[in-house]
Amino acid sequence: MKLESMLLMRHELVLTVVVLILLIADIFVSEKNKKSVSYIAVGLFAIHTIIGFLPEKQGQLFGGMFVTNSLVYGFKNILNVGVLLILMSAVSWLNKKSLKYGKIGEFYALIFSSLLGMFFMISSRNFLMLYISLELSVLPVTALAAYDIYNRKSSEAGIKLILSSALSSGIFLFGISLLYASGGSLYYSELAGHIGHSYLSIAGLIMFFAGLAFKISLVPFHFWTADVYEGAPTPVSNYLSVISKASAVFILMITLFITLRELIDIWIPMLYGISILTMFIGNFFALRQQNMKRFLAFSSVAQAGFILMGMLSADNLAVSTVIYFMAIYIFSNIGAFGVVQVISLVSGKENIDDYNGLYRTNPMLSLTLMIALFSLAGIPPIAGFFGKFFLYTAAASKGYYVLVFIAVVNVTISLYYYLLVVRAAFLRKSDNPIPYFKSDFLTRAALIIVVIALFFLGLYSPFYEYIHSVTNIINI
């Protein structure tokens, strides 16, 4: 192996360097200037994001365990941009909290290590490597969920997250071992040729799927979602709801489409049923939520159902539409969580009723919230509509019209609760609304980027066309 070929791991290497610099910088920065660690971290990460966009080289490493191609590069770049936006809106929150605890570097180091795990996860083409990188991506997040140590709910969220991820990892690993037992290989492509319809392999598929379903928070594995999202610090909930979910969806897609394609007659009905369940249960629970973070948690459960629907066509169209939808979903959710976060930081209020009359005091923030929520609901001309429409197209292309119908009925249900928030912010008046405030520069910049992206990603078709052109199911 030549040294240059290590450059295929460009994202991972640069990110590792960033983590190391950050840890050293954290030691040398004096207590007085602790805040500057935040800016160093965000700056370094921005450089890392830009490096990610440099021209790519395709290939594989470690005997095929690690693969990169245009789709993988593109997906990593999307995740990078998402994390950058989350960090930008997290800085002010972190600076405020750190005054109490005096620790800042850890937050970034942990989030970056988790992202590093996801990068390996996306690139891995071997189940063992997949498992290790999955652990790397999950463990730091559990620490982050408990980051707000003096808040009981935060610690509770941390415990809940680590218990449920430990359980799901166990099931996941068990599933892998059963698949290995039935196929005799850990490589995706090798295993694909040896998997048959034995009970062993079907049991392996179900265990494997269940393990991933925890990460994507599909029904009935979604129970941790609301509690953890509510208790964890908002930037961490944001990270869990978009980045963590997106990468789990990605690996679910490639493992099902490549390795387990032989069992397609088993997992298609499975996805079909779970998709319906997830949409309905996510939506019905979201209807009655008062806390914005719990509300967004259930909304993100429901969104996962739509993603599964798109996967059903199991071809190029499925991959490209699901990735397109994920990219848009990342921006929409970051927008929604971003607004919730700044409001909760300034006023400590997180309930929908507290948003009454928000438009009259903070018009820009309310507009951002409305655009993000409409994108989640799928209202044109905002990008979410295009994402959802293409998912329907993918499902309908294989004749799943009934499912598409159920999904659009669910969109109407979901529109109701998104409109409840819009109603509070725009229609209602309040005696003590959240007063006017100006959020810090980085947060505003992040929200402005989100809003621009939400219009741009939908109306500007070359973005989807690019994803479509690099999608190739044969060597995904």
Next chain:
Amino acid sequence: MDILTLFVVVPVITVFVLMFSKGIKQHRVVALIGFIIQTLMSFNLIYQYLHERAAGNKAIMVFTKDVMWFAPMNIHYSIGVDGISVLMILLTSIIVLTGIFISWKVDDLPKEFFISLIVLASGVFGFFISVDLFTMFVFYEIAVIPMFLLIGIWGSGPREYAAMKLTLMLMGASALLLVGILGVYFNSNADGGALTFNIFEISKVHIPVFAQKLFFPFLFVGFAVIGALFPFHTWSPDGHASAPTAVSMLHAGVLMKLGGYGIFRVAMYVMPEGAKYWANFFMVLAVIGVFYGALAAIKQKDLKYINAYSSVSHLGLVLLALLMMNEVAWKGAMLQSLSHGFITALFFAMIGIIYGRTHTRIVTKMSGLLNVIPVAGAIYVIAGMANLGLPGFSGFVAEMNIFVGAFQHTDLFHRVITILAVSSIVVTAVYILRVVGMMLMGATTPEFKNLPKITWYEKTGTFILILFIVLIGIFPFWWGGIISDSVVPFIKNLL
């Protein structure tokens, strides 16, 4: 930039200018200028259209333009107009213009009010110029969502309930529409071509009859909900009653026309077999709507509810005429859409004007208003007469065409349906004359002795509408000619 895309671009520019304007005076002026430009553009469009036809352009759609949008799905931004869409665009721009006059005095968040109104209008314009199902669907939803804010923020009565009900029902309808559109899309390669969303390419394809029977109800009901088809009309009275005046005008005058237009342009055109299969079933629903709407209007006390149920009844006639499937009836359906647009907008404007003075919309609480506000009273009577189909006004021309078309069917079923529909005219006369008699005639209610006179901006708005009602009534052949040229290719496809 072509002449049609400007209809979507000018509203967007107006919205941007509005965002940066300061103070209520500037908002009003910017909104007004933006819409005067739109109105001039729509007159110019009619002129250009007639010019093009006179020059011998026989294409179904003129001023067509086609830009690839999402290549992998073969989605195009594809636009074009025929006589019907040209007239609908004229209707829209006139009603928004008069709506801006009528809402001159909006003082709570005026900027947002005008922006929502303009976004709604741009959605409607976009809908009328699209010939690609995807583009059309996008514009449809853009037109629906601002209603939530318009009713919810500036409405009256149970406005939150009405706004939510209206939005959810219309979005639910768009859910049906979406399934129908996807069903058509994935059958558009039945003759071996590529999948396409273009209406005219699909109409050349022989979609399997089974698929037509399956997906026609989705498209039909999806559009008919916004056209207030009988069991799905319930959003409309509540929505109209709670909406502010300009929004009621725009909603009843324009937005509800998207239903009939969509059925004509899309549902029946791409799936003729499905249309024939389902016609009788939906005809029964439509005639129930015609009759039920008229009867319900008699029982109402609130002026807006009366007018809302009247709209249900009159738009039922549009659906009925479309299902009759012959040239005269279709011409009548399109004329009725136009005529009802102007008349109902005038009605809602008058209700707004009267409510602004008496602060009540309950008919029984008012009496003898003609003595106090004679001009307003007279205009209300004109609106009423036009609505019940008095010759010389547009309503007569439209209903005449519809019934003549309907009577061309000689079998018993169609006869019964037609006679029922015709007899609804009598009921219409009852509820109109009842209101005129109770509210305008008689001795004046003491507390309404001193009502302010009708203002210049109210007069301008209503006179423009009356002008068009009378123009259609007096020159029916000019309007009918433009429409029937464009109806012919569509009816030929069906027969």
